Amino acid sequence: MKCILMNKNIEVLIAEYNNISKFFDEIIDIKNIDYAPYVLKKIYLEKSEDLRVVLTNWFKGRGIPSWRDRLDILLYRLNIASVEDLLNKSFGLSLSDQYWIKPYDSNIKYDDINFFDHDFDSADFLDATFTDRTFTATNDASLRTPNNTTDGMLRKTWIIENGKRYLLKGGYKNDIMQPFNEVLATEICKRLNFEHVKYTLDIVKGRVISKCECLTTKDNEIIPASQIIRGEKKNKSILDYENYIKILENNGIKGAREKLENMYILDYLIMNEDRHLNNFGVIRDVNTLKWVNVCPIFDNGMALNVNYYDDSTIVTEGNGRLFYEIKSFDEIIKVVKNIKRIDISKLDTVVEWFDNLLHKYQHITKISDDRISRLCYLLNRQIDKLKILIENS
Ligand SMILES: Nc1ncnc2c1ncn2[C@@H]1O[C@H](COP(=O)(O)OP(=O)(O)O)[C@@H](O)[C@H]1O
Ligand SMILES: [Mg+2]
Structure with a gap:
């Protein structure tokens, strides 16, 4: 698939993505390297590594990592074969940055699809992440969420509440302390005046989880x-x-x-x-x-x-x-x-x-x-x- 790596509405580079090997086989044209993900620009300037490999790894790294707690169950429930397939459902869009992959012949614009402006439905993902219920995702729309691009080991889901985006995180396996530690850290940072992400506790599907607002914006x-x-x-x-x-x-x-x-x-x-x-x-x-x-x-x-x-x-x-x-x-x-x-x-x-x-x-x-x-x-x-x-x- 010929595609364009985008940063909002700026074209960064044109490349050929191999849907089978999940590898960027060819970098066809560099358009605007300044707007590339930082690591890509760095490697491009230094010419120290094969840019196709760096691009492939960067893109793969946007997906849910292979070490995510209970990843196999999550993918099974979402009816998806691989993390890369999940990535491609939502143009690789994230709430932690503004990069995305546009099919070459598409006219779609960042403003039409980004998750900062556009609501998404996390109900299926939330269920698949935090419950033990067996089910499979209801439709493709439920897979168009920024949840396809969350990093980290802990089970997590982005949700929208009163128009705000929040990241919910559980504990690793049966460890229940993680959310409490997040909230303790918040309290310490608040008292010592350290700039921090504010975590609170919530109960989701009977589990105590931590909740924090999205710290990034469209800009x-x-x-x-x-x-x-x-x-x-x-x-x-x-x-x-x-x-x-x-x-x-x-x-x-x-x-x-x-x-x-x-x-x-x-x-x-x-x-x-x-x-x-x-x-x-x-x-x-x-x-x-x-x-x-x-x-x-x-x-x-x-x-x-x-x-x-x-x-x-x-x-x-x-x-x-x-x-x-x-x-x-x-x-x-x-x-x-x-x-x-x-x-x-x-x-x-x-x-x-x-x-x-x-x-x-x-x-x-x-x-x-x-x-x-x-x-x-x-x-x-x-x-x-x-x-x-x-x-x-
Ligand atoms: N509040 C936030 N706003 C935007 N992006 C975030 C926020 N919190 C975390 N992230 C992004 O999500 C990734 C995973 O979150 P993190 O809290 O590190 O989870 P884990 O404990 O599983 O490593 C982070 O590396 C960061 O890129
Ligand atoms: Mg982390």
Whole structure:
């Protein structure tokens, strides 16, 4: 299929997409490389890799990843053979950016189809994602949603409520803590004045899930850090971190260092193990291509991970992520140069707040009192440790 990679109504490049191999066999013409996805432009300029492969992987990466929790069941229920087929149902449109694939001979316009302006029906997708009911999708319209292009491991669905787009996320397999961790992170960020995505709790199909508003608009996109540092020489993680800050500053982002520090302070407090390179990034204006800001902190669910406890011990994973390295939280927090600015007294009642929250939903989650007290103990411990770091700095 001859097609055009579009950014809103701008033609980026013309290519031949092979519907069988799901590969972009040929790049026929480059029209406007500036408006390409960041990674594609970078590789194009550097000529460091085969652009067809990069384009294919970028497009495939827009689909639901193969490691999505219960992907096979989801596809079966939607009556779809592959993630790529699902992508093609909705031109590869997303709510996290404005790229799409237009059939070459089509006159369709972004304004006619994008999901920021146009409503979509998530009922089937929501059912297929969050219930155990057996059914298959009712019609093709139910597959034209931005749910075909959500990244990440957790089961998730975009919905519309009162005209606003919200992302609903469940826990991984039977883990029920993720939504609570998201909400805890929101509370901490609010108290410490860190720019963040606001998560609340909701109950969908009998499960507690987290809910956040769409942070992107028709005019701005998220560029994940993975794309920004693609092709940069891998170093020790602290150097990768410094290099990343430099790239952001060179592109005009204000307060980049402080905002990244905030993210690692949050990760320290909640022991977030999952700060990989797609869980942070920048916001870019898609019309002017200006880098606007560090992306508000999002995806903080994989935290306070108590593997095992008894009366005398509590065992956690204990490691976080700093760029390409997995390191202890005590190591990672050292990247924060200015920690004195944190008013830790703002967190004085946060453990109590978290304890109340967990108890409030206990009738659904069935988390034991014992486990709640261990989680609160851990949180309290991290706050105390941060206090000491601040005092000693
Ligand atoms: N509020 C949001 N607005 C727009 N895009 C979002 C929002 N939250 C997440 N995303 C996009 O969806 C992807 C998956 O969401 P994420 O919260 O990271 O899920 P997971 O926990 O499964 O990794 C993110 O990498 C990001 O690109
Ligand atoms: Mg994620």
